[in-house]
Each structure stands twice: as C-alpha cells, then as structure tokens.
Amino acid sequence: MTLLLITAALPVYNLIVSVYNLFTSQKLKEANIGNRNSLVSILIPARNEESNIGKIIKCLLAQSYENTEIIILDDMSNDNTYSVCRKFSETDTRVRPVKGKELPSGWLGKNWACCQLSEIAKGDYFLFIDADVRLERNAVESSLYEMIKSKSDVLTVYPLQKMITAGEKICVGALNWIVYSFLPIAKVYKSKSKYITAGVGQYMLWKKDVYINSGGHHSVKDKIVEDIELGKYLKGKGYRINLLRGGELISCRMYGSFREAVNGFTKNAYPSTNDSSVLFFASLIVLSVSYLLPLIFIKHSIFYLFLLILILMQRLTVSYMSGGNALFEIIMYPVQIIVMLYIGIRSYVNFKNKNLQWKERNL
Numbered sequence: 001m002t003l004l005l006i007t008a009a010l011p012v013y014n015l016i017v018s019v020y021n022l023f024t025s026q027k028l029k030e031a032n033i034g035n036r037n038s039l040v041s042i043l044i045p046a047r048n049e050e051s052n053i054g055k056i057i058k059c060l061l062a063q064s065y066e067n068t069e070i071i072i073l074d075d076m077s078n079d080n081t082y083s084v085c086r087k088f089s090e091t092d093t094r095v096r097p098v099k100g101k102e103l104p105s106g107w108l109g110k111n112w113a114c115c116q117l118s119e120i121a122k123g124d125y126f127l128f129i130d131a132d133v134r135l136e137r138n139a140v141e142s143s144l145y146e147m148i149k150s151k152s153d154v155l156t157v158y159p160l161q162k163m164i165t166a167g168e169k170i171c172v173g174a175l176n177w178i179v180y181s182f183l184p185i186a187k188v189y190k191s192k193s194k195y196i197t198a199g200v201g202q203y204m205l206w207k208k209d210v211y212i213n214s215g216g217h218h219s220v221k222d223k224i225v226e227d228i229e230l231g232k233y234l235k236g237k238g239y240r241i242n243l244l245r246g247g248e249l250i251s252c253r254m255y256g257s258f259r260e261a262v263n264g265f266t267k268n269a270y271p272s273t274n275d276s277s278v279l280f281f282a283s284l285i286v287l288s289v290s291y292l293l294p295l296i297f298i299k300h301s302i303f304y305l306f307l308l309i310l311i312l313m314q315r316l317t318v319s320y321m322s323g324g325n326a327l328f329e330i331i332m333y334p335v336q337i338i339v340m341l342y343i344g345i346r347s348y349v350n351f352k353n354k355n356l357q358w359k360e361r362n363l
Contacts, residue, residue, distance in 0.1 A: 018317040027244060031146065039125075050080045065140045070096065109359070110201070133251070136248065174339065177336070180321050194232055
C-alpha cells in the first residue's frame with residue numbers, strides 16, 4: 001500500500017500543478033507603453049554565437065521600443081561573433097560590441113560576462129537575453145509595460161521553445177514538462193516564499209537599482225544554474241519576481257540536435273539540486289517509480305491504469321501550454337523519462353569527476 005501511495009503522489013501533484021498553470025499562468029501579451037523616456041540596456045553575453053548573434057540583433061533593432069542600447073559582450077569567442085556584431089554597429093549606433101576580459105578565479109563564464117555587461121550599461125532597465133532567443137516586434141515594449149503594471153522588481157520570461165528534431169522534442173520537451181508540471185507559475189509572483197521562485201536566464205528584465213543593490217550576477221558568480229539561484233536569492237531578499245510564458249512574443253530554439261541538448265542539460269541536472277546526492281538520487285528513484293511502474297504493471301492492476309491516465313492528462317495539458325505535439329508527447333513519454341534518468345546520472349558522474357563542460361570551458 002505504501003508503494004502505491006508513493007507511486008501515485010508525484011503524478012497527482014504534477015497533474016494538479018499543470019492544470020493550475022493552464023488556468024492561471026500568464027502569457028506576455030502585446031502592449032503599448034506611453035512614456036518611452038526610460039533607456040533599456042539590452043545585454044547579450046555571447047560565446048561562439050556566430051550563427052545566432054546576427055538574428056537576435058535584427059530582432060532587437062526592429063523593436064517598437066527604440067530607446068535602447070544593445071551591448072554584446074564577446075566572451076573569448078573563437079569564431080566570428082565579434083565581427084558580425086561590428087558590422088551592425090557600423091550602421092546603427094545603438095549596437096555596441098565589446099570584448100570580454102579574462103575569466104577571474106571563482107567565476108563561471110556566463111556570470112562573469114553578465115557582470116561585465118552590467119558595468120557598461122547606462123540604462124534605467126537591464127534586459128539580459130541569450131543569443132538564441134527570438135523576439136517579435138512588441139516584445140521589449142510589452143515586457144516593460146508588464147513590469148511597470150505589476151510593480152515587479154524583475155520580470156523573467158520562459159520562451160516558447162522551438163523544437164524541430166525528435167531528439168530536441170524529447171529533451172526540451174522534458175524541460176517544458178518540468179516547468180509546467182512542477183512549478184505553480186503564478187505563485188512565483190503572488191507568494192512571498194523563497195521556495196516558490198524561478199529565474200529564466202534566457203530573458204530577464206531588471207530594474208537597474210534592483211540589479212545593483214542586490215549584487216546581480218556577482219551574488220551567484222560560481223553557480224552553474226545561475227538563473228534558478230538568482231530567483232532563490234532575490235526572493236529571499238524580498239524582491240518581487242514575475243514569471244510569464246513567452247507565448248507568441250518570445251521564443252527560443254535552445255539546441256539544434258539531440259547530442260547538443262543532452263550536453264546542455266547534463267551541465268545543469270545535478271547542480272540544480274544544490275549538489276545534494278541524497279536529494280538527487282531520491283528524485284531519480286521517485287521519478288522512475290512514479291512514471292515507469294505504471295507501464296510495467298498496467299496489466300496487473302487497475303490502479304496503474306488509473307495512474308497512466310493521470311500521466312497522459314498531464315502530458316496533454318503541458319503540450320497545449322508549450323505548443324508541443326500532443327501525440328508525440330504521449331507516445332514518447334517513457335523514452336523521455338529514460339533519457340532524463342540518463343542525463344541525470346551522466347551529470348552526477350561528470351560533476352563528481354570535475355568533467356562538466358560548456359562551450360569549451362570547464363565548469
């Protein structure tokens with residue numbers, strides 16, 4: 001009986017959270033702001049982003065909110081990232097490429113890049129954005145409008161994740177499932193608890209004074225999963241964070257292949273549990289029991305058939321919110337769970353062996 005209750009607990013919780021998010025989580029909606037006097041510093045850390053950087057700069061130059069400066073920090077790239085940025089700066093003075101400094105001891109690459117960008121920025125607002133994010137014309141203006149309206153200190157957006165290959169759909173689809181069925185999104189803003197929080201490094205809009213007074217990326221300088229850690233840190237300090245879905249305005253294709261996605265999630269999986277081996281392996285065991293046992297024992301008990309129905313309902317709900325393929329999500333969910341377990345174990349082994357890498361750097 002105890003095993004049955006343990007098996008049921010997680011799928012039930014995930015279904016409740018996913019349905020809650022379906023009805024309460026907010027998309028970033030198109031809006032116009034009257035006062036455009038505030039300067040928005042758009043800050044892009046870029047390491048070996050030659051294939052992406054030109055596309056995001058074009059998106060930013062086409063924004064309806066034009067009072068911006070676009071600063072791209074070339075973080076020791078060994079491709080043509082800087083050259084691409086220079087070409088844009090020759091035709092539009094809002095674009096400013098800069099060369100990053102050597103990585104100091106005790107810092108991780110992206111955190112150091114963001115810290116350098118903040119020291120250069122002159123805006124009233126700091127918008128940190130990844131090079132692989134894509135924006136519709138009103139995205140920046142709508143974000144600023146929502147931030148002011150909600151009186152948020154930080155507004156962060158989970159982009160609509162674009163997935164093309166089957167491998168991407170398995171890995172990135174798993175991230176969508178985690179976001180939409182584990183985290184009650186509306187509570188990030190409404191709850192004062194530091195345990196209900198989030199940060200999405202792909203898109204984070206800060207009030208300048210909040211960034212400076214809180215310490216910004218300096219406060220998480222050695223953290224691999226810096227956006228989640230920022231969310232915890234800020235909430236613990238009493239700042240208000242608003243988390244929205246990207247909807248039709250903000251999207252991202254995180255990875256271009258299954259291998260790239262596995263490597264990307266490997267660097268984050270174990271560190272996201274605060275480096276706790278007990279919590280990490282307990283999570284893997286509960287995940288395995290809750291999501292694989294119903295398939296194995298479905299013929300032996302109507303209870304497991306009931307759990308499987310709950311799991312499929314979750315998948316449909318998450319698929320609807322994330323713009324995924326519902327049939328693919330249902331058919332491939334066991335494969336997705338197995339891949340998640342593989343990524344988790346790989347992350348643990350690499351972390352313990354000090355072999356976590358990203359963009360040709362040790363983490």
